[in-house]
Amino acid sequence: xxxxxxxxxxxxxxxxxxxxxxxxxxxxxxxxxxxxxxxxxxxxxxxxxxxxxxxxxxxxxxxxxxxxxxxxxxxxxxxxxxxxxxxxxxxxxxxxxxxxxxxxxxxxxxxxxxxxxxxxxxxxxxxxxxxxxxxxxxxxxxxxxxxxxxxxxxxxxxxxxxxxxxxxxxxxxxxxxxxxxxxxxxxxxxxxxxxxxxxxxxxxxxxxxxxxxxxxxxxxxxxxxxxxxxxxxxxxxxxxxxxxxxxxxxxxxxxxxxxxxxxxxxxxxxxxxxxxxxxxxxxxxxxxxxxxxxxxxxxxxxxxxxxxxxxxxxxxxxxxxxxxxxxxxxxxxxxxxxxxxx
Amino acid sequence: xxxxxxxxxxxxxxxxxxxxxxxxxxxxxxxxxxxxxxxxxxxxxxxxxxxxxxxxxxxxxxxxxxxxxxxxxxxxxxxxxxxxxxxxxxxxxxxxxxxxxxxxxxxxxxxxxxxxxxxxxxxxxxxxxxxxxxxxxxxxxxxxxxxxxxxxxxxxxxxxxxxxxxxxxxxxxxxxxxxxxxxxxxxxxxxxxxxxxxxxxxxxxxxxxxxxxxxxxxxxxxxxxxxxxxxxxxxxxxxxxxxxxxxxxxxxxxxxxxxxxxxxxxxxxxxxxxxxxxxxxxxxx
Numbered sequence: 316x317x318x319x320x321x322x323x324x325x326x327x328x329x330x331x332x333x334x335x336x337x338x339x340x341x342x343x344x345x346x347x348x349x350x351x352x353x354x355x356x357x358x359x360x361x362x363x364x365x366x367x368x369x370x371x372x373x374x375x376x377x378x379x380x381x382x383x384x385x386x387x388x389x390x391x392x393x394x395x396x397x398x399x400x401x402x403x404x405x406x407x408x409x410x411x412x413x414x415x416x417x418x419x420x421x422x423x424x425x426x427x428x429x430x431x432x433x434x435x436x437x438x439x440x441x442x443x444x445x446x447x448x449x450x451x452x453x454x455x456x457x458x459x460x461x462x463x464x465x466x467x468x469x470x471x472x473x474x475x476x477x478x479x480x481x482x483x484x485x486x487x488x489x490x491x492x493x494x495x496x497x498x499x500x501x502x503x504x505x506x507x508x509x510x511x512x513x514x515x516x517x518x519x520x521x522x523x524x525x526x527x528x529x530x531x532x533x534x535x536x537x538x539x540x541x542x543x544x545x546x547x548x549x550x551x552x553x554x555x556x557x558x559x560x561x562x563x564x565x566x567x568x569x570x571x572x573x574x575x576x577x578x579x580x581x582x583x584x585x586x587x588x589x590x591x592x593x594x595x596x597x598x599x600x601x602x603x604x605x606x607x608x609x610x611x612x613x614x615x616x617x618x619x620x621x622x623x624x625x626x627x628x629x630x631x632x633x634x635x636x637x638x639x640x641x642x643x644x645x646x647x648x649x650x651x652x653x654x655x656x657x
Numbered sequence: 658x659x660x661x662x663x664x665x666x667x668x669x670x671x672x673x674x675x676x677x678x679x680x681x682x683x684x685x686x687x688x689x690x691x692x693x694x695x696x697x698x699x700x701x702x703x704x705x706x707x708x709x710x711x712x713x714x715x716x717x718x719x720x721x722x723x724x725x726x727x728x729x730x731x732x733x734x735x736x737x738x739x740x741x742x743x744x745x746x747x748x749x750x751x752x753x754x755x756x757x758x759x760x761x762x763x764x765x766x767x768x769x770x771x772x773x774x775x776x777x778x779x780x781x782x783x784x785x786x787x788x789x790x791x792x793x794x795x796x797x798x799x800x801x802x803x804x805x806x807x808x809x810x811x812x813x814x815x816x817x818x819x820x821x822x823x824x825x826x827x828x829x830x831x832x833x834x835x836x837x838x839x840x841x842x843x844x845x846x847x848x849x850x851x852x853x854x855x856x857x858x859x860x861x862x863x864x865x866x867x868x869x870x871x872x873x874x875x876x877x878x879x880x881x882x883x884x885x886x887x888x889x890x891x892x893x894x895x896x897x898x899x900x901x902x903x904x905x906x907x908x909x910x911x912x913x914x915x916x917x918x919x920x921x922x923x924x925x926x927x928x929x930x931x932x933x934x935x936x937x938x939x940x941x942x
Contacts, residue, residue, distance in 0.1 A: 458880075618793060
């Protein structure tokens with residue numbers, strides 16, 4: 316198992332390298348000029364030249380790319396054109412917010428999705444089932460940014476129940492940073508005001524981000540469980556006189572996990588992309604908004620850094636899913652042949 | 658058409674008729690296609706004509722969807738927006754499916770180093786969260802509708818390539834390919850005449866589902882400011898502009914989004930429905 320994980324992590328390196336080259340290529344294909352965006356269209360031509368030299372943009376692309384890769388190996392991600400700070404400092408400031416949002420949304424997707432799917436599958440063609448199916452059809456078709464705005468109009472502007480944006484109230488100092496995740500930091504330091512405020516702020520963006528994914532998880536859970544309900548060993552379990560809850564949890568759900576896990580891996584990837592739009596809607600100070608700002612400014616250093624992080628997180632989540640296959644289904648083993656079942 | 662052919666068609670139609678969700682999907686999509694084809698005839702007002710006397714009016718008998726801050730009729734703008742979205746959806750999926758299937762089929766068919774290189778590139782592209790890749794591409798190419806289409810097509814290509822490669826690899830072991838080979842049919846001809854037509858079905862289903870998804874992603878890019886530019890009535894861009902007015906109007910945000918939802922739902926229902934017709938095993942999902 317360890318060997319398998321190590322091999323998968325090593326495989327991440329070429330993927331990342333290719334990703335860096337890809338983004339680099341894309342950004343240099345760009346007809347837009349970051350210097351022009353930075354200094355404005357009416358600046359003195361000499362200022363453009365100076366800026367270009369300062370940022371190393373006057374050198375040929377391959378030199379820029381090699382310089383970047385060289386710095387990257389030493390852990391230097393360069394300086395952001397937008398914020399003027401080292402990119403690594405920006406990541407430190409913005410990444411925890413995105414991680415908190417994404418993990419919360421993933422948690423919601425899995426818990427609510429599996430629950431709805433199970434209910435739907437054990438009571439097929441009832442009200443629960445039909446409403447789950449309708450909700451999941453709508454969920455997949457609902458634009459994230461639109462749902463976010465509608466909820467802001469309703470719960471923030473009209474009802475005033477929930478804050479409309481940001482991570483924490485402006486009058487509430489954030490909890491002492493330990494993990495950077497406000498919920499956990501608030502809990503650990505016993506800062507209940509900060510915990511409450513950040514929990515309220517997390518509710519709407521988390522739900523909006525999770526909405527479509529809840530639908531996907533519910534759908535796959537229902538389908539996967541229905542494929543097992545009629546099998547002989549389930550009938551045997553029922554015939555033995557086991558309680559229904561036990562048959563569902565131990566006999567059906569346990570064997571339905573594999574497709575659900577695959578979907579969770581996919582969901583995790585989608586969440587990262589969805590986080591971008593969600594963060595824009597809810598003024599969430601995370602990597603997604605940072606990425607949008609950087610992309611608009613054609614700031615390749617920040618974008619490459621974002622791409623590296625997004626790809627790494629995505630790969631790690633998929634690795635976790637693959638490892639969990641073996642945990643859920645003991646027949647799957649990664650230690651024997653190379654390549655294995657992964 | 659022969660009598661048998663007619664009977665076959667009737668049977669197909671009856672099978673479709675037994676799937677209410679598929680029928681709903683078809684009705685929605687036909688409605689949207691009609692809107693996209695005849696926006697001028699269907700909309701009550703000119704979508705670009707501002708009327709400052711009637712700014713930000715709530716839905717009424719005159720303006721069913723209300724008006725925007727320039728006094729433009731929202732219903733007319735939503736109807737005209739269907740053309741932008743439908744065209745984007747179809748062109749992106751068509752381009753991606755055509756290029757992706759070709760690349761995947763060639764890689765799977767010829768194998769070897771070519772296959773290795775192509776599939777590694779595909780792996781890298783898929784390992785990237787696609788919204789971010791689409792954004793980077795759209796921004797690099799410059800914000801416009803055409804560039805949005807190019808960016809989204811590039812993002813979808815590897816997914817079709819991977820799928821088509823799998824299909825071709827699977828089909829290569831089948832008897833009809835073997836017998837064609839035994840008859841001395843050339844490699845290229847086997848690929849084009851025998852393999853591709855037999856591998857096309859899943860591409861078609863995926864394509865239908867992807868039109869809806871593409872409409873949504875194009876709207877998301879428009880929302881961020883990377884897609885169609887104002888004053889073009891694109892649904893995502895309209896929602897983006899409505900953000901400054903959410904304090905005063907709910908309708909400006911609501912209706913363009915509802916249009917995206919309905920369009921997306923329609924294509925999804927058709928995609929699901931076709932999949933069930935073709936493969937009854939998935940019908941119970």
